[in-house]
Amino acid sequence: MSEKLRLPAEESYAAELKALSVGDQHRPPGWALAPRQVVTYLMGGKAADGTPITAKYVGDKRLIETAVATLATDRALLLLGVPGTAKSWVSEHLAAAITGDSTLVIQCTAGTDENQIRYGWNYAQLLAHGPRREALVPTPLIRAMEGGKLCRFEELTRMGSDVQDTLITVLSEKMMPIPELNTAVYAQRGFNIIATANNRDKGVNELSSALKRRFNVVVLPLPGSAEEEVAIIVKRVGEMAHSLDLPAPKNVADEVARVVSIFRELRSGSTEDGKVALKSPSGGLSTAEAIAVMIGGISQATFFNDGRLTPETLANNMIGAVVKDPVQDTAVLGEYLETVLKKRRGFEGYYASLTDLI
Numbered sequence: 001m002s003e004k005l006r007l008p009a010e011e012s013y014a015a016e017l018k019a020l021s022v023g024d025q026h027r028p029p030g031w032a033l034a035p036r037q038v039v040t041y042l043m044g045g046k047a048a049d050g051t052p053i054t055a056k057y058v059g060d061k062r063l064i065e066t067a068v069a070t071l072a073t074d075r076a077l078l079l080l081g082v083p084g085t086a087k088s089w090v091s092e093h094l095a096a097a098i099t100g101d102s103t104l105v106i107q108c109t110a111g112t113d114e115n116q117i118r119y120g121w122n123y124a125q126l127l128a129h130g131p132r133r134e135a136l137v138p139t140p141l142i143r144a145m146e147g148g149k150l151c152r153f154e155e156l157t158r159m160g161s162d163v164q165d166t167l168i169t170v171l172s173e174k175m176m177p178i179p180e181l182n183t184a185v186y187a188q189r190g191f192n193i194i195a196t197a198n199n200r201d202k203g204v205n206e207l208s209s210a211l212k213r214r215f216n217v218v219v220l221p222l223p224g225s226a227e228e229e230v231a232i233i234v235k236r237v238g239e240m241a242h243s244l245d246l247p248a249p250k251n252v253a254d255e256v257a258r259v260v261s262i263f264r265e266l267r268s269g270s271t272e273d274g275k276v277a278l279k280s281p282s283g284g285l286s287t288a289e290a291i292a293v294m295i296g297g298i299s300q301a302t303f304f305n306d307g308r309l310t311p312e313t314l315a316n317n318m319i320g321a322v323v324k325d326p327v328q329d330t331a332v333l334g335e336y337l338e339t340v341l342k343k344r345r346g347f348e349g350y351y352a353s354l355t356d357l358i
């Protein structure tokens with residue numbers, strides 16, 4: 001096993017990508033795989049030579065088809081959704097499959113300025129030799145343009161609207177002017193942008209309508225059914241436990257089903273049978289959070305509980321996910337425990353340990 005904590009998708013799944021690239025395919029210019037193969041890479045299936053391809057995204061195939069088709073046009077792709085709906089995950093895998101490079105990423109924050117998007121200068125070079133190409137420090141965006149790759153913008157709406165608008169010329173003209181050198185960088189074929197944005201966070205800067213027009217929006221939803229959500233979590237927890245070298249306890253799937261049923265009820269504000277209305281906690285309680293709860297629980301079980309994954313080992317992690325606002329969310333959880341969980345068969349352990357902790 002590699003000593004790195006995590007490898008980029010194109011390295012972790014190099015064998016799958018190679019198998020998918022074999023054969024005569026109609027590829028858009030600059031693409032490493034044909035659109036159909038990109039969708040197979042994301043949704044799972046078989047390569048032409050029979051190599052099994054694992055599913056990366058679990059959900060509606062049409063969404064991924066729309067995303068892939070968008071990237072083959074001159075419009076950029078914006079993956080929108082509440083936290084933990086696999087936006088970053090899908091964006092990384094799309095970049096890996098389409099251009100074989102998922103590492104050209106710009107993390108947008110309120111402090112991101114234009115130089116982090118366009119280009120910076122190496123001041124030692126600039127002072128010694130004056131403005132020239134060697135003194136220019138390319139950003140991931142410039143490198144993507146020059147290499148015909150995909151540039152990923154994480155949390156696009158977190159940076160100021162004025163900075164976002166830097167992208168307008170890049171997206172419409174496919175070039176970046178460099179007035180200091182009296183020149184411009186022209187994008188190679190294959191270049192495009194995948195942005196992610198979270199539509200729930202506070203402090204987001206809405207995209208200007210000029211920029212919005214240049215993006216095709218694909219909304220990634222929360223999993224539709226409990227079974228689907230359990231399947232996603234069991235799969236990801238298995239993969240993550242393996243990469244962290246944690247042995248996966250036998251009862252993982254059962255406990256995932258229980259945690260998911262609690263999370264879904266709290267998230268939706270009603271019990272599964274629709275009979276009891278509930279209050280929802282302030283946090284999102286996404287699939288990603290359920291994954292984190294399980295991994296935390298497995299780690300605790302491995303190191304402190306002889307490998308036994310019990311409601312007690314999970315409860316602490318669950319409190320962390322549910323109670324984001326100590327006053328309000330504790331009351332919401334307390335009410336849920338008393339009105340719903342107390343009477344439910346199979347959840348006695350969760351009722352007891354969660355009640356103990358709040």
Ligand SMILES: Nc1ncnc2c1ncn2[C@@H]1O[C@H](COP(=O)(O)OP(=O)(O)OP(=O)(O)O)[C@@H](O)[C@H]1O
Nearest residue numbers: 056057058059083084085086087088089198287288
């Ligand atoms: N439908 C899904 N299919 C596969 N994996 C999923 C799905 N939903 C969530 N996940 C998993 O959830 C984890 C978190 O996803 P990711 O970080 O991409 O979320 P995000 O939408 O970017 O969230 P944020 O808005 O907080 O950045 C990933 O490990 C991913 O595998």
Ligand SMILES: [Mg+2]
Nearest residue numbers: 087088089196
């Ligand atoms: Mg993300």
